[in-house]
Amino acid sequence: MRTAVIAEKVGMMGLFQENGDQIPVTVLKVDSTVVDTRTKEKDGYTAVQIGYKTAKEKHLAKPQKGHFAKLKQEPKRVLKEFRVSEDCLVPAGSVIGANHFVVGQLVDVTGVSLGKGFAGVMKRYHFHGDNATHGASRTHRSGGSTGNREWPGRVFKNRPMPGQLGNKQTTIQNLKVVAIDEARNLVMVQGAVPGYDEGMVIIQDAKKRSKQQVGPVPAGLKVVEAPKAETTEVKEAPATTEVKE
Amino acid sequence: MTKKIIQDLKAEQIAKLDKKIPDFKAGDTLRVLCRIVEEKNTRNQAYEGVCIARHNDGAASTFTVRKISFGEGVERVFPLYSPNIVEIKVVRRGQVKRSKLYYLRQLFGKKARIAEEKDSEVKA
Numbered sequence: 001m002r003t004a005v006i007a008e009k010v011g012m013m014g015l016f017q018e019n020g021d022q023i024p025v026t027v028l029k030v031d032s033t034v035v036d037t038r039t040k041e042k043d044g045y046t047a048v049q050i051g052y053k054t055a056k057e058k059h060l061a062k063p064q065k066g067h068f069a070k071l072k073q074e075p076k077r078v079l080k081e082f083r084v085s086e087d088c089l090v091p092a093g094s095v096i097g098a099n100h101f102v103v104g105q106l107v108d109v110t111g112v113s114l115g116k117g118f119a120g121v122m123k124r125y126h127f128h129g130d131n132a133t134h135g136a137s138r139t140h141r142s143g144g145s146t147g148n149r150e151w152p153g154r155v156f157k158n159r160p161m162p163g164q165l166g167n168k169q170t171t172i173q174n175l176k177v178v179a180i181d182e183a184r185n186l187v188m189v190q191g192a193v194p195g196y197d198e199g200m201v202i203i204q205d206a207k208k209r210s211k212q213q214v215g216p217v218p219a220g221l222k223v224v225e226a227p228k229a230e231t232t233e234v235k236e237a238p239a240t241t242e243v244k245e
Numbered sequence: 246m247t248k249k250i251i252q253d254l255k256a257e258q259i260a261k262l263d264k265k266i267p268d269f270k271a272g273d274t275l276r277v278l279c280r281i282v283e284e285k286n287t288r289n290q291a292y293e294g295v296c297i298a299r300h301n302d303g304a305a306s307t308f309t310v311r312k313i314s315f316g317e318g319v320e321r322v323f324p325l326y327s328p329n330i331v332e333i334k335v336v337r338r339g340q341v342k343r344s345k346l347y348y349l350r351q352l353f354g355k356k357a358r359i360a361e362e363k364d365s366e367v368k369a
Contacts, residue, residue: 011251020329
């Protein structure tokens with residue numbers, strides 16, 4: 001299992017294909033540096049800690065300053081840990097680029113969806129609401145009945161009701177990678193991605209299509225220093241047992 | 246900064262498609278050669294009519310061409326930069342006072358005519 005990467009959502013645009021189709025794509029700017037690693041010997045599991053966007057010293061708390069100082073890494077605004085299989089472990093300090101992904105592969109993109117505030121059931125769960133006429137009075141957008149009578153005498157759990165809509169972590173699965181721009185570190189995926197422009201998203205190999213997965217192992221590194229794996233389109237070795245999702 | 250990237254990408258796409266687009270505006274009569282892919286062969290189909298609107302949006306720009314086909318008004322919206330648009334030819338320059346000629350939809354026959362622009366260079 002390869003590491004996921006953190007990226008910034010740049011925005012959406014249309015892209016003409018050879019056959020004349022114009023497809024909607026979301027442009028994502030990969031910004032991921034491996035800050036720390038977890039190894040089997042030391043921690044009992046393998047993972048990489050990835051930092052996103054450079055942080056100013058004054059924005060860091062003392063424990064964070066200590067963490068970066070100890071690892072001799074540039075301070076980062078966001079730190080996330082991703083489980084990887086042992087063969088996909090990347091040394092600290094390496095920068096993961098857009099070449100981590102391959103054109104045509106499928107990815108899952110996780111972000112925080114646009115917040116819609118406190119929404120009624122028509123907007124939130126696509127209820128039909130009540131009549132507009134026929135004597136309906138002040139209940140046009142209401143949810144109607146929420147249950148039965150003496151039995152069961154309560155409202156069942158998970159009953160759809162009004163409440164907060166959006167502003168919640170959301171994953172869109174199996175988005176196709178349409179284009180990659182290594183120079184600018186951009187990945188273009190077909191379709192929409194949760195969240196607003198300039199928001200942070202996480203891109204990972206499609207979880208449900210892992211067997212067809214291709215992509216550089218251990219990771220697509222930007223700086224050519226660690227294991228050079230830019231053009232090796234190795235079929236990913238199935239990450240066996242020890243790492244659980 | 247992120248907006249800049251999108252702008253650059255759009256501009257690059259237009260440059261990459263490298264389309265030769267003649268100077269035309271609403272009111273002009275156009276002949277659009279459109280690539281059509283059938284099961285086996287690919288051919289070009291011409292569509293001629295009056296351009297009634299242009300919608301400018303970078304690589305996603307479109308233009309609308311209206312014609313009367315067998316007594317029925319037909320409008321087609323073409324993506325300006327689409328690889329399927331083989332050629333756009335200006336047949337006749339029209340003189341109009343609007344950028345969107347949606348009023349033509351209500352008119353037919355002699356009323357739907359558009360005056361030819363004086364001292365226009367294109368003569369079909």
